[in-house]
Amino acid sequence: MNIRPNVYVTRMLPEAAIDLLAAHCDVEVNPEDRVLERVELLEKVKGRDAVISLLTDTIDDEILVAAGPQCKIFANYAVGFNNIDLSAATKRGVVITNTPDVLTDATADLAWTLLFATARRVVEAEKFLRDGKYQGWGPMLLLGLDVTGKTLGIIGSGRIGSSFASKAKGFNMKVVYNDIAANPEFEAATGGVFTDKERLLQQADFVSLHVPLLPSTHHLMSDKEFSLMKKTAILINTSRGPVVDEKALARALKNGEIWGAGLDVFENEPAVDPDLLECANTVLLPHVASATIETRTNMGLIAVRNILNIFSGKPPITCVNPAVLQAE
Numbered sequence: 001m002n003i004r005p006n007v008y009v010t011r012m013l014p015e016a017a018i019d020l021l022a023a024h025c026d027v028e029v030n031p032e033d034r035v036l037e038r039v040e041l042l043e044k045v046k047g048r049d050a051v052i053s054l055l056t057d058t059i060d061d062e063i064l065v066a067a068g069p070q071c072k073i074f075a076n077y078a079v080g081f082n083n084i085d086l087s088a089a090t091k092r093g094v095v096i097t098n099t100p101d102v103l104t105d106a107t108a109d110l111a112w113t114l115l116f117a118t119a120r121r122v123v124e125a126e127k128f129l130r131d132g133k134y135q136g137w138g139p140m141l142l143l144g145l146d147v148t149g150k151t152l153g154i155i156g157s158g159r160i161g162s163s164f165a166s167k168a169k170g171f172n173m174k175v176v177y178n179d180i181a182a183n184p185e186f187e188a189a190t191g192g193v194f195t196d197k198e199r200l201l202q203q204a205d206f207v208s209l210h211v212p213l214l215p216s217t218h219h220l221m222s223d224k225e226f227s228l229m230k231k232t233a234i235l236i237n238t239s240r241g242p243v244v245d246e247k248a249l250a251r252a253l254k255n256g257e258i259w260g261a262g263l264d265v266f267e268n269e270p271a272v273d274p275d276l277l278e279c280a281n282t283v284l285l286p287h288v289a290s291a292t293i294e295t296r297t298n299m300g301l302i303a304v305r306n307i308l309n310i311f312s313g314k315p316p317i318t319c320v321n322p323a324v325l326q327a328e
């Protein structure tokens, strides 16, 4: 690389990633631990050769224009890239990359954390103890639901759905799954059986969502879907909040149509629907599925390597709009 690209990073990332970037580029990092306001982002991207953006930054045509025609890449620090107008980026010749694979297991692990925490009422039980209410063992105290041997319903059979489902083997669970088409790789890895969405919702004791946010997956789970689920079923969502109609979910929980929900993502983050907050049978986490030291470091390193590759004349590792590269 004979130039030092000018790179903006919209929020502090793990040190190893920033150090690698700074060894090769002129770097400015948003020094404040908060999402930039729109006007700030518009100003900060101006004249940059590359930007590391987050899922909380909306990257649309206006931002790409503000960055300028010299800007070659927006490296998104997430596997999801629904915050980016991909067709605008492709039209303007800007490479967009994401951070797949390195967060697959961490996200699947957190989906399991939510599943167990909800089924066994872990958060409620811990609060009960800390509140000084524990008076001794009780036969009816905080009864939850069995996990081992139950039926796991997976919607979305990609990398994370597959990792999540393959971990069910240890719990001797039957796996059913749904996607736009049957996925032989998923079946080989998990033993899962392709099932239409309605039957999956009727059969599954746990329904876990692993789809990207697209117009076709917006409110994939709403009133009709909850009405099909077992009254003892639990919904897990570690994908994107708008995949679930939050108002409909709160109604289903309050009316006892389903037993519980474990959620890491919300429709209007960081806001959480007040109706959901009122439901005791939920475990609600602040979008931390990939939040481990190792995973967040690896996500940063991939974002940086994508940038370094672009400026060394190599293909980026994880480009999500490869049409841009073909056009070159």
Ligand code: DGY
Residues within 6 Å of the ligand: 055, 077, 078, 079, 080, 081, 103, 239, 287, 288, 289, 290, 291
């Ligand atoms: C992603 O990478 O899309 C995750 O939601 C971040 O935690």
